[in-house]
Amino acid sequence: MTAMADVTKATTRINRRPAIADAGEVAPKAATPEAAPVKVLENAGYCSCCRNQTVFVAYDSWLRDHYLCTRCGSVPRQRHLQSVLDESFSGWTDLVVHESSPSNDFIARLCSDYSSSQYFPDVPRGAFKDGVRSEDVEALTFADESIDLFITQDVLEHVFNPDRAIREIHRVLKPGGAHVFTAPKHRGLDVSRRRARLGADGVVDHLLPEEYHGNPIGDNKALVTWDYGYDFEQLMSEWAGAEVQAHHRRDRGRGLDAEFNEVFVIRKPHTTVVPTRWEPPRGRRAALGQLRPALGHIKRSLVEVARPNRSAD
Numbered sequence: 001m002t003a004m005a006d007v008t009k010a011t012t013r014i015n016r017r018p019a020i021a022d023a024g025e026v027a028p029k030a031a032t033p034e035a036a037p038v039k040v041l042e043n044a045g046y047c048s049c050c051r052n053q054t055v056f057v058a059y060d061s062w063l064r065d066h067y068l069c070t071r072c073g074s075v076p077r078q079r080h081l082q083s084v085l086d087e088s089f090s091g092w093t094d095l096v097v098h099e100s101s102p103s104n105d106f107i108a109r110l111c112s113d114y115s116s117s118q119y120f121p122d123v124p125r126g127a128f129k130d131g132v133r134s135e136d137v138e139a140l141t142f143a144d145e146s147i148d149l150f151i152t153q154d155v156l157e158h159v160f161n162p163d164r165a166i167r168e169i170h171r172v173l174k175p176g177g178a179h180v181f182t183a184p185k186h187r188g189l190d191v192s193r194r195r196a197r198l199g200a201d202g203v204v205d206h207l208l209p210e211e212y213h214g215n216p217i218g219d220n221k222a223l224v225t226w227d228y229g230y231d232f233e234q235l236m237s238e239w240a241g242a243e244v245q246a247h248h249r250r251d252r253g254r255g256l257d258a259e260f261n262e263v264f265v266i267r268k269p270h271t272t273v274v275p276t277r278w279e280p281p282r283g284r285r286a287a288l289g290q291l292r293p294a295l296g297h298i299k300r301s302l303v304e305v306a307r308p309n310r311s312a313d
């Protein structure tokens with residue numbers, strides 16, 4: 001039985017304002033069908049998605065979905081994620097990158113070793129549908145330690161078992177690799193809460209009124225399974241067994257200003273090196289043999305200390 005319903009596991013835009021009130025949120029304008037669009041924001045800047053000087057414009061105060069780059073159409077969280085990649089992962093476009101449930105090719109078109117997948121409930125994991133790989137982020141088919149950067153944009157609020165998803169992503173990451181992701185973290189919500197769970201019979205049990213976001217595949221509906229709150233990083237960190245970095249940035253020169261615009265990074269630690277057991281050398285000759293290289297190194301070091309500018313002579 002599949003681990004999730006077909007309305008889940010998809011990159012989404014939060015195309016409805018959340019039910020949870022966010023302190024400081026700009027009150028949405030009353031929309032009437034006749035009203036001409038009113039420009040609420042316009043400024044020049046640099047877009048990390050199309051890597052161009054551009055103009056950012058918003059015709060709606062809900063900036064998360066409406067503060068657009070006029071050249072590529074990107075929204076703030078996409079630009080923020082790519083600016084974090086640029087600033088934190090030098091040469092990332094040449095790494096092995098996998099993106100789960102992308103809704104665009106902003107990252108794909110920059111990378112030399114990129115793959116992506118969508119959740120198709122009717123396609124076996126690892127198989128392809130119309131050229132798109134089917135994957136369940138709670139049970140990936142990738143080999144252990146095979147991916148440098150695993151990217152999810154607004155996916156984790158749509159999985160039934162984000163703990164499993166986080167652990168799976170960390171299984172497939174190479175040591176030193178990272179999961180870079182966005183997910184809405186609600187201000188005003190102290191403890192993250194599950195909105196829906198999947199019963200053993202495969203039927204979705206709604207613990208809270210159903211809420212959906214847009215979905216790039218299927219019927220365009222992605223069920224929200226979790227609302228994340230203040231404890232989000234703590235939860236993620238416990239599930240991953242690694243530290244979570246949260247990036248916050250408001251910089252209109254980069255088109256970064258929106259609700260829920262954090263980018264999170266969890267790096268997989270490098271494998272701990274376990275030293276092999278030291279065996280004492282046998283006999284005087286063997287002991288001298290082991291000491292000789294060390295003595296040579298010390299002698300060279302002393303010479304360098306005594307003559308620091310030798311190469312400039």
Ligand SMILES: [Zn+2]
Binds near residue numbers: 049069070074
């Ligand atoms: Zn752009």
